[in-house]
Amino acid sequence: MTEREGWPVSGEDRLIARYFRPLATDPGALGLLDDAATITPPPGSDVVLKTDAVVGGVHFFPDDPPDLIAKKALRVNLSDLAAKGASPAGFLLSLALPPALGGDWLEAFARGLGEDAGAYHCPLMGGDTDRTPGPLCISIAAFGIVPSGTMVRRRGARPGDLVVVTGTIGDAALGLHVRGDPGMATRWRLDERQRDHLVGRYLLPQPRNALAEALRLHATAAMDVSDGLAGDLGKLCAVSGVAADIEVARVPLSDAARKAVAADRALIEIAFTGGDDYEVVATVPAQARDALMAAAQAAGVALTEIGVVRSDRPGAHFLDHGGKPMEFKKASFSHF
Amino acid sequence: MTEREGWPVSGEDRLIARYFRPLATDPGALGLLDDAATITPPPGSDVVLKTDAVVGGVHFFPDDPPDLIAKKALRVNLSDLAAKGASPAGFLLSLALPPALGGDWLEAFARGLGEDAGAYHCPLMGGDTDRTPGPLCISIAAFGIVPSGTMVRRRGARPGDLVVVTGTIGDAALGLHVRGDPGMATRWRLDERQRDHLVGRYLLPQPRNALAEALRLHATAAMDVSDGLAGDLGKLCAVSGVAADIEVARVPLSDAARKAVAADRALIEIAFTGGDDYEVVATVPAQARDALMAAAQAAGVALTEIGVVRSDRPGAHFLDHGGKPMEFKKASFSHF
Numbered sequence: 001m002t003e004r005e006g007w008p009v010s011g012e013d014r015l016i017a018r019y020f021r022p023l024a025t026d027p028g029a030l031g032l033l034d035d036a037a038t039i040t041p042p043p044g045s046d047v048v049l050k051t052d053a054v055v056g057g058v059h060f061f062p063d064d065p066p067d068l069i070a071k072k073a074l075r076v077n078l079s080d081l082a083a084k085g086a087s088p089a090g091f092l093l094s095l096a097l098p099p100a101l102g103g104d105w106l107e108a109f110a111r112g113l114g115e116d117a118g119a120y121h122c123p124l125m126g127g128d129t130d131r132t133p134g135p136l137c138i139s140i141a142a143f144g145i146v147p148s149g150t151m152v153r154r155r156g157a158r159p160g161d162l163v164v165v166t167g168t169i170g171d172a173a174l175g176l177h178v179r180g181d182p183g184m185a186t187r188w189r190l191d192e193r194q195r196d197h198l199v200g201r202y203l204l205p206q207p208r209n210a211l212a213e214a215l216r217l218h219a220t221a222a223m224d225v226s227d228g229l230a231g232d233l234g235k236l237c238a239v240s241g242v243a244a245d246i247e248v249a250r251v252p253l254s255d256a257a258r259k260a261v262a263a264d265r266a267l268i269e270i271a272f273t274g275g276d277d278y279e280v281v282a283t284v285p286a287q288a289r290d291a292l293m294a295a296a297q298a299a300g301v302a303l304t305e306i307g308v309v310r311s312d313r314p315g316a317h318f319l320d321h322g323g324k325p326m327e328f329k330k331a332s333f334s335h336f
Numbered sequence: 337m338t339e340r341e342g343w344p345v346s347g348e349d350r351l352i353a354r355y356f357r358p359l360a361t362d363p364g365a366l367g368l369l370d371d372a373a374t375i376t377p378p379p380g381s382d383v384v385l386k387t388d389a390v391v392g393g394v395h396f397f398p399d400d401p402p403d404l405i406a407k408k409a410l411r412v413n414l415s416d417l418a419a420k421g422a423s424p425a426g427f428l429l430s431l432a433l434p435p436a437l438g439g440d441w442l443e444a445f446a447r448g449l450g451e452d453a454g455a456y457h458c459p460l461m462g463g464d465t466d467r468t469p470g471p472l473c474i475s476i477a478a479f480g481i482v483p484s485g486t487m488v489r490r491r492g493a494r495p496g497d498l499v500v501v502t503g504t505i506g507d508a509a510l511g512l513h514v515r516g517d518p519g520m521a522t523r524w525r526l527d528e529r530q531r532d533h534l535v536g537r538y539l540l541p542q543p544r545n546a547l548a549e550a551l552r553l554h555a556t557a558a559m560d561v562s563d564g565l566a567g568d569l570g571k572l573c574a575v576s577g578v579a580a581d582i583e584v585a586r587v588p589l590s591d592a593a594r595k596a597v598a599a600d601r602a603l604i605e606i607a608f609t610g611g612d613d614y615e616v617v618a619t620v621p622a623q624a625r626d627a628l629m630a631a632a633q634a635a636g637v638a639l640t641e642i643g644v645v646r647s648d649r650p651g652a653h654f655l656d657h658g659g660k661p662m663e664f665k666k667a668s669f670s671h672f
Contacts, residue, residue: 010567028382033575034490035416035559038382038482046364046374047383049461051428051477055468080371092387094430094475125385132391134470139430141387141477146374154370223371231346239369 019110023117023124037125039089041145048086048144048151052076056135066105067112068203074116077142079207079278083224085152085216086144088122094139096132156221157240157283159311164303166208166279168254169229173274175202188263194256205278214295215282222282228273230328233281233316243312248320252304273328283309355446359453359460373461375425377481384422384480384487388412392471402441403448404539410452413478415543415614419560421488421552422480424458430475432468492557493576493619495647500639502544502615504590505565509610511538524599530592541614550631551618558618564609566664569617569652579648584656588640609664619645
């Protein structure tokens with residue numbers, strides 16, 4: 001402990017001042033000099049609350065670049081705010097640090113976090129930093145704003161709605177396999193660019209916050225695809241009390257994923273159930289389809305129609321070329 | 337995975353449904369069936385944001401009773417809301433679970449958490465559950481409501497204000513020593529009740545939420561005492577740009593702590609700097625002293641005047657009977 005201007009400066013104070021105070025740009029964060037922060041929601045709005053944690057050795061490799069670990073930790077939360085139609089308002093960071101991670105690691109981590117906090121207009125509002133004898137554990141709670149009562153929910157899909165999905169599906173799950181066994185890339189006949197694409201999609205999600213307002217205006221239901229399209233859409237259907245028929249051929253795959261699936265047809269199951277996509281799956285009334293598509297184009301977000309909602313027994317059905325439903329061994333990722 | 341009503345039920349879904357859904361009593365939590373929750377702050381209010389994590393082997397012993405671990409994890413956050421003058425509105429739970437913790441543990445954990453969520457009117461709004469190869473890590477983000485601009489801050493203490501503190505100081509830090517080495521209780525000549533008192537204060541903080549409104553109405557500055565009274569009050573003084581003279585003889589000690597300090601005078605330093613008190617230290621203008629004291633009495637919270645704020649060089653000075661300032665080796669607990 002050193003004394004400076006009467007302040008009993010601890011190691012934790014110094015760590016916060018050096019690495020994290022620069023990220024606390026919102027006046028409500030009080031420069032991280034208080035015990036809590038405040039946000040003042042505009043009149044007539046709801047605050048959307050979300051928390052997601054990532055754990056070293058579980059959600060990322062401990063030797064992944066620290067700036068990308070930071071961005072992934074924030075982006076998995078931003079992705080939920082996007083799907084719910086909310087504008088980011090800020091986040092709290094809870095960090096359990098193994099002793100091996102020192103100043104260089106923290107500097108890169110904070111730099112990555114700051115870049116995304118700026119890019120997504122989601123400032124750091126406060127946090128907590130602890131030591132842990134275990135792996136790095138990063139828990140973020142993110143806050144968004146929506147006009148009262150307009151958060152896009154999982155419940156709300158109606159028979160006749162169209163099912164749409166952003167970006168491409170399966171890249172991150174395939175990228176995780178390549179990340180763990182580089183020989184995969186050769187077996188799947190991927191070139192370097194395709195391999196890097198898949199691994200990059202695993203390392204760094206691309207949350208679709210640019211589409212949030214359009215989803216709020218047009219979608220009847222939405223969720224982010226984090227545990228696999230098949231299982232996540234199944235949950236949306238269950239809560240909405242509807243069925244969805246998805247045409248497998250229409251599900252957007254990157255050229256890298258397409259090449260991998262061409263080399264090994266069984267990979268389609270990994271693509272649809274492996275998780276970590278951080279895309280948005282949504283349902284939209286047929287008459288709002290064009291408006292949502294136009295908004296997506298204006299926002300620079302690829303959006304693809306992949307199926308239709310029916311009033312059958314709840315569930316998501318993935319139909320092959322012959323209209324036969326695919327059977328998945330495990331529809332979604334689960335830690336338990 | 338089992339299919340029920342078209343829902344692809346994962347182990348995580350079952351875990352949430354069984355243990356945590358009963359705690360999600362607020363309509364905004366959507367029964368934990370969505371990706372996010374909402375709170376609708378009353379017009380003209382701010383949302384107070386706080387996160388604090390506890391890690392097994394760092395903040396609690398892995399074999400502490402699971403219901404008490406849950407309560408401590410929530411109460412360390414409630415304590416901050418209390419000091420900031422905020423009414424609890426809900427919390428998010430992020431849980432990283434070691435494989436050894438099974439259903440019995442989770443049931444007791446959720447029971448404890450639910451009891452406190454009810455008692456403090458702070459419902460579970462959402463969460464995230466992951467596996468970890470490391471120790472149990474519980475990160476809670478808690479939300480409170482205050483009329484806009486009225487959160488009680490660390491900054492705000494003014495020369496002439498009186499310094500007050502709730503409850504008793506040092507019990508938890510001494511309790512931690514006894515918890516780690518039961519022989520301490522004999523050396524300190526504690527009877528069984530006194531030993532249990534100290535250990536109990538370590539295991540289960542008593543956040544002072546009953547005093548929140550009175551603090552908001554009368555205090556010029558406040559913070560919860562989590563890292564030791566000396567260091568925490570030092571931080572409040574530094575941010576406020578003031579000094580505080582504390583009369584050591586007036587700092588409230590339990591009879592157990594008093595007996596321990598009588599047996600070993602050096603323990604007073606542990607009591608004042610050891611942390612885990614979860615009491616509130618606040619400053620109050622002299623003319624508001626009686627109103628705050630009356631409110632504390634009405635709320636059933638012990639509140640003691642311990643010193644006065646001066647315009648000297650910022651810092652907290654603990655003065656002994658002769659008016660001589662105590663020197664602490666380390667004014668507050670820090671993980672770094």
